[in-house]
Amino acid sequence: MKSISYVILLALILSSCAIVRQGEVGVKRKMGKLKEEALSPGPVVYNPLITRIIKVPTRTVNVEINSNLPSKEGLNVGSVISILYKIDPSYAPSVVENIGMNYEDVLITSVFRSAAADVCSRFFAKDMHTAQRAVIEQEISNQMRGILKNRGFEIEAVLLKTIQLPAGLARAVEEKLEAEQDAQRMEFLLQREKLEAQRKLVEAQGIRDAQKVITEGLNDQILKWQSIKAFKELSKSPNTKIIMTNGSTPFLIEPNK
Known part of the structure; x- marks a missing residue:
């Protein structure tokens, strides 16, 4: 017993x-x-x-929602969205009493759908596929925080993970992006050719200026000095040679006038 x-x-x-x-x-x-x-x-x-x-x-929870988001032009854009949120521990008794343990379905997703519809309806569908995507995410997060903060929920982030544009619009966006890339590529090529032309112009001006300086610096005394140096170098050579000269230069023979 x-x-x-x-x-x-x-x-x-x-x-x-x-x-x-x-x-x-x-x-x-x-x-x-x-x-x-x-x-x-x-x-x-x-x-x-x-x-x-x-x-x-009270840890961070990731809930994924499949939703059709309305756009400014009246299109429905398919999407997969992640909502990262957590409960403030001090609000846990209030959450259980006023909302219940199925708060995700009762409150979180309902508030998200309302905020997402309100925010996305102010943007064009293509904006959800471009740099405006981060702006849309931030505005949805801010709107959800304004509603849920006093209920004990902290919205950490709203992430548009997947966006499926209508087929025709998706192709139009791709063509626009390709056109912008082609324009940027052409701008780069034109800029490169322009810089190359400027380089060649500077090089030609340098050669011209150098030749001008050399030409202006040549006189009879310099020519005689260069001739003496040439004779001196030739005299050092061990090879048999015949030098034709008029007495002033070993290479240039001035014809009789």
């Missing part, structure tokens, strides 16, 4: 103890009434006959 009593006692002890893990808080409901303070992670002792411990996750 003692062993049976010990087993029953152990079962009662185990059933009257709950563990609140990291990333969640506990909400104690005693005889149908919720305690106002959330229970921190750790062991919690309670009377299982009249009390229940409700565990509320």
Whole structure:
């Protein structure tokens, strides 16, 4: 009998103890009434006959939603959106009491669909596929925060993961992007040719100026000096040679006038 009593006692002890893990808080409901303070992670002792411990996750949750977003021109744009949110631990009892544990369906997705429809209807469909995408995400996040912050929910980010434009519009966007890339490529080529032309012009001007300086610097005295240097270099050569000269230069013979 003692062993049976010990087993029953152990079962009662185990059933009257709950563990609140990291990333969640506990909400104690005693005889149908919720305690106002959330229970921190750790062991919690309670009377299982009249009390229940409700565990509320407070870590970041990622919920994906498939939705057709309306655009400014009246098109429906298929999309897959991720909403990153978490619950403020101090609001956990209020969430359980006023919304319930199915708060994701009751509140989060409903607020998102309303905010997304309102924001996206102010943008063209192509904007969801370009740099305006980040602006749309930020505006949806801000609108959701304004509604959900006082309800205990923190919206960390709204991410437009996949955007499916209508076939005709998608092709038009691609053609526009290709045209812009071609224009940028042509601009680059024109700029490169312009720079090359400028380089050649500077090079030609440099050669012209150098030749002008050399021409202006030549006179009879310099020519004689260069001729003497040439004779001197020729005299050092061991090879047999015949030098035709008029006495002034070994290479240039001035014809009789």
